[in-house]
Amino acid sequence: MKTVSTSKAHSGVQGVYTHASDSCACDMTFAVFVPPQAADGPVPVLWYLSGLTCTHANVMDKGEYRRMAAELGLMIVCPDTSPRGEAVPDEKDNWQFGSGAGFYVDATEAPYAQNYRMYSYITGELPALVAARFPADMARQGIFGHSMGGHGALTIALKNPERFRSCTAFAPIAQPSTAGWSRPALGKYLGADESGWRAYDATLLIADGHRFPELLVDQGTADGFLDEGLRPWLLEEACREAGMALTLRMQERYDHSYNFISTFMDDHLKWHAKRLR
Amino acid sequence: MKTVSTSKAHSGVQGVYTHASDSCACDMTFAVFVPPQAADGPVPVLWYLSGLTCTHANVMDKGEYRRMAAELGLMIVCPDTSPRGEAVPDEKDNWQFGSGAGFYVDATEAPYAQNYRMYSYITGELPALVAARFPADMARQGIFGHSMGGHGALTIALKNPERFRSCTAFAPIAQPSTAGWSRPALGKYLGADESGWRAYDATLLIADGHRFPELLVDQGTADGFLDEGLRPWLLEEACREAGMALTLRMQERYDHSYNFISTFMDDHLKWHAKRLR
Numbered sequence: 198m199k200t201v202s203t204s205k206a207h208s209g210v211q212g213v214y215t216h217a218s219d220s221c222a223c224d225m226t227f228a229v230f231v232p233p234q235a236a237d238g239p240v241p242v243l244w245y246l247s248g249l250t251c252t253h254a255n256v257m258d259k260g261e262y263r264r265m266a267a268e269l270g271l272m273i274v275c276p277d278t279s280p281r282g283e284a285v286p287d288e289k290d291n292w293q294f295g296s297g298a299g300f301y302v303d304a305t306e307a308p309y310a311q312n313y314r315m316y317s318y319i320t321g322e323l324p325a326l327v328a329a330r331f332p333a334d335m336a337r338q339g340i341f342g343h344s345m346g347g348h349g350a351l352t353i354a355l356k357n358p359e360r361f362r363s364c365t366a367f368a369p370i371a372q373p374s375t376a377g378w379s380r381p382a383l384g385k386y387l388g389a390d391e392s393g394w395r396a397y398d399a400t401l402l403i404a405d406g407h408r409f410p411e412l413l414v415d416q417g418t419a420d421g422f423l424d425e426g427l428r429p430w431l432l433e434e435a436c437r438e439a440g441m442a443l444t445l446r447m448q449e450r451y452d453h454s455y456n457f458i459s460t461f462m463d464d465h466l467k468w469h470a471k472r473l474r
Numbered sequence: 475m476k477t478v479s480t481s482k483a484h485s486g487v488q489g490v491y492t493h494a495s496d497s498c499a500c501d502m503t504f505a506v507f508v509p510p511q512a513a514d515g516p517v518p519v520l521w522y523l524s525g526l527t528c529t530h531a532n533v534m535d536k537g538e539y540r541r542m543a544a545e546l547g548l549m550i551v552c553p554d555t556s557p558r559g560e561a562v563p564d565e566k567d568n569w570q571f572g573s574g575a576g577f578y579v580d581a582t583e584a585p586y587a588q589n590y591r592m593y594s595y596i597t598g599e600l601p602a603l604v605a606a607r608f609p610a611d612m613a614r615q616g617i618f619g620h621s622m623g624g625h626g627a628l629t630i631a632l633k634n635p636e637r638f639r640s641c642t643a644f645a646p647i648a649q650p651s652t653a654g655w656s657r658p659a660l661g662k663y664l665g666a667d668e669s670g671w672r673a674y675d676a677t678l679l680i681a682d683g684h685r686f687p688e689l690l691v692d693q694g695t696a697d698g699f700l701d702e703g704l705r706p707w708l709l710e711e712a713c714r715e716a717g718m719a720l721t722l723r724m725q726e727r728y729d730h731s732y733n734f735i736s737t738f739m740d741d742h743l744k745w746h747a748k749r750l751r
Contacts, residue, residue, distance in 0.1 A: 204729050204731050204733040204734075205694075205696065205727045205728050205729065205733060205734070205737075206733035206734075206736065206737055207733075207736075207737045208737075211733055258535055258536050258732075259535050259536065261538050261541070261736075263733075263736070263737075264538070264736075264737075264740075417482075419482065450482045451482050452481050452482065454481050455535075456481040456482065456483035456484075456488055456540075457481075457482070457483075459483065459484075459538075459540070459541075460482075460483055460484045460485075460540075460541075463541075
């Protein structure tokens with residue numbers, strides 16, 4: 198692991214790091230905020246998964262998480278959203294596939310299966326690195342994210358409820374297997390047989406018996422992707438049918454941007470901190 | 475004036491606007507955050523002047539001012555740092571002059587005098603536009619900024635103490651007329667006769683009799699520009715000699731980045747709000 202930069206922020210340290218990833222067969226960059234409480238011992242770890250087109254940097258720059266994370270004593274880890282590099286197959290003009298659009302799946306199809314293994318990267322390789330190199334209490338982990346990263350957070354929490362004590366999402370893609378902006382990507386990463394897609398669809402994971410104690414989802418009503426891409430009512434329906442606790446808050450006139458995320462960041466951090474204590 | 479974008483944030487509205495500027499003889503872009511209190515009537519206006527290489531967007535993205543501005547009921551106006559465009563003379567590879575480096579002066583020298591009139595723009599044209607088009611209480615204005623923009627805020631406040639009730643700065647250039655990264659720019663904008671530079675140097679304005687009731691300055695001790703470019707002790711000395719109140723806070727291990735600015739943003743907003751009530 199190499200340190201790209203560190204900078205004091207809100208009495209903690211915001212760092213950016215790179216490492217050669219086995220899962221993704223390329224160098225991967227990620228950001229970690231270490232709160233000041235880490236001086237006294239390991240702190241809980243909160244994973245933030247970003248949306249389409251983002252790198253580790255977008256939420257680091259615009260998410261406004263440091264003040265409250267420093268107050269609550271949370272480490273915030275912000276991974277990239279896909280493998281990257283000259284050797285990684287990509288569709289350069291397609292923002293919904295390839296670079297910036299890993300969808301947190303392990304691809305099974307050539308030529309993507311070698312690099313696009315973001316599920317393994319986020320759930321296996323990067324946690325091992327974080328545990329080894331940062332003052333992280335891995336017994337206390339939470340996960341959240343935005344849009345494609347909200348989908349990632351929900352699906353990863355549903356498949357690993359023993360690992361995560363808390364899960365929330367900003368404007369998540371509730372049912373990627375039927376949404377226009379995610380179906381083509383899932384087809385290319387996972388193949389034409391849609392039964393394999395169920396492992397990466399929050400609503401279908403719930404239908405298939407996966408459970409998480411409780412979820413918090415914020416969704417802006419002025420979000421341009423609400424009706425076609427996000428559709429939180431499908432998650433609401435799945436949770437209702439499964440008897441799973443979901444707090445879904447429709448936030449009037451908020452859009453899909455970091456202005457929406459940063460507005461409700463404090464609420465989400467407090468939600469996680471309460472469950473990670 | 476044209477609206478580029480608006481987005482709800484922290485119950486207020488973050489907007490970006492453009493207009494054809496007479497002062498700068500080009501189109502200029504600026505950002506305005508209108509807090510929710512504006513629904514009940516005009517609100518105080520706080521001007522934020524950015525540093526070298528920045529546009530209106532850097533502090534809008536990374537400054538983390540909206541949560542507290544919304545709480546305190548402050549409008550935040552973030553202008554660009556220079557004129558821009560094909561027709562504007564520039565030195566493309568020089569980050570300390572031209573685009574992104576207007577230094578908030580009115581240039582007197584050809585070929586810069588036609589466009590580089592940021593002092594007139596910030597103190598005349600843009601306030602008139604803001605007063606006309608936004609719910610701004612122009613009887614209650616404050617000003618702050620970072621680095622080159624800290625220099626801008628200090629000099630503009632010192633020259634217009636009747637207009638501004640409050641002035642603070644993050645890591646300001648204290649004495650631009652003798653600092654390596656600003657001397658070449660002042661020479662090109664203002665000519666070889668350095669007597670004309672005194673109107674744009676906070677320490678020399680104070681030496682020449684200009685006063686402001688009290689100043690707050692934060693400066694990181696790990697700031698790479700501290701010794702050569704910023705030198706807050708020169709401001710401290712000028713204030714001491716003039717009997718002017720300065721609160722200078724040296725912040726241990728903070729650098730020159732937005733991580734430093736955002737960490738102390740709340741303090742500055744509270745300082746201004748107290749004096750703008």
